[in-house]
Amino acid sequence: MDDCLFCRIVAGRIPARKVFEDDEILAFHDINPARPVHLLVIPKRHITSLATVSDADTAVLGRMLAVANRLATEQGSPDGFRVIINTGRIGHQEVQHLHAHIVGGPEPVGPMLKRI
Ligand code: 5GP
Ligand code: ZN
Numbered sequence: 001m002d003d004c005l006f007c008r009i010v011a012g013r014i015p016a017r018k019v020f021e022d023d024e025i026l027a028f029h030d031i032n033p034a035r036p037v038h039l040l041v042i043p044k045r046h047i048t049s050l051a052t053v054s055d056a057d058t059a060v061l062g063r064m065l066a067v068a069n070r071l072a073t074e075q076g077s078p079d080g081f082r083v084i085i086n087t088g089r090i091g092h093q094e095v096q097h098l099h100a101h102i103v104g105g106p107e108p109v110g111p112m113l114k115r116i
Helices: 005-010 055-075
Strands: 018-021 025-029 037-043 082-084 100-104
Touching: 005 025, 005 037, 018 055, 025 055, 037 055, 055 100
Parallel strands: none
Antiparallel strands: 018 025, 025 037, 037 100, 082 100
């Protein structure tokens, strides 16, 4: 997946401010944070989007959420956070490698869902 931005980050060919890494998961700061805490949690293995996952991916998906919870607390959003997984054209997914945005901070995030 030479042409995938997040695969390049996984491979260390593009720098990122990593906050967590293990065999199957990588988490790093979003380069353009929308809130004081804005992390991206990704599977190291290339999965294009939530629209392409199968039952074989449930373990890594579950781990992404468990890591998200721990990192939000550690990184400055201990009183809750928002998880966003933009998916496909309708979901405005810009990077075609599955990623969960973890957004939060000391103050509540916007009432996003009320505007949809
Ligand atoms: P999407 O719209 O696909 O859900 O979000 C992609 C996210 O990736 C955006 O929030 C954008 O700021 C972030 N992003 C794009 N390029 C880079 C990069 O090179 N490094 C990091 N850390 N984040 C990036
Ligand atoms: Zn990729």
